[in-house]
Amino acid sequence: MRHGVSGRKLNMTTSHRLAMFRNMVTSLLSEERIYTTVTRAKEMRRWAEWMITLGKHGDLHSKRRALAIIREKKVVYKVFDELAERYRDRQGGYTRIVKVGFRRGDAAPMCMLELINDAKAPGKSKKTESAAAKAE
DSSP, rough: OTTOOSSSOOTSSOOOHHHHHHEEEEEEHHHSEEEEEHHHHHHHHHHHHHHHHHHHOOHHHHHHHHHHOSOOOHHHHHHHIIIIHHHHTTOOOOOEEEEEEOOTTTTTTEEEEEEEOOOTTTTOHHHHHHHHHHOO
């Protein structure tokens, strides 16, 4: 039984899976958008949110932990300078998964995993704001 065991194995060896996620998180944080399968994106979201949270901490220990995962130093600097400032007031939910169809070769469901650009608080949409304005 796998009680309390988190994470997906994705039919890979551990070393292959960790290397893939390290490469993908580096690409996502540098390009801010990647195309991948839905299951990989759901697992990838955990890694990306963890790296941005480390960037928000901003101390030396967090930077060393990020350097252990992210493969390029310039991406680490981007996380700790630009992305940490962008998401300073946001309590998680830094990524978005948008399904884009199916892969041509094996019909795997594909999606776009991207960083959210606006720095608004989650749960605040124009629809709820306009409804609140009408109520007043």
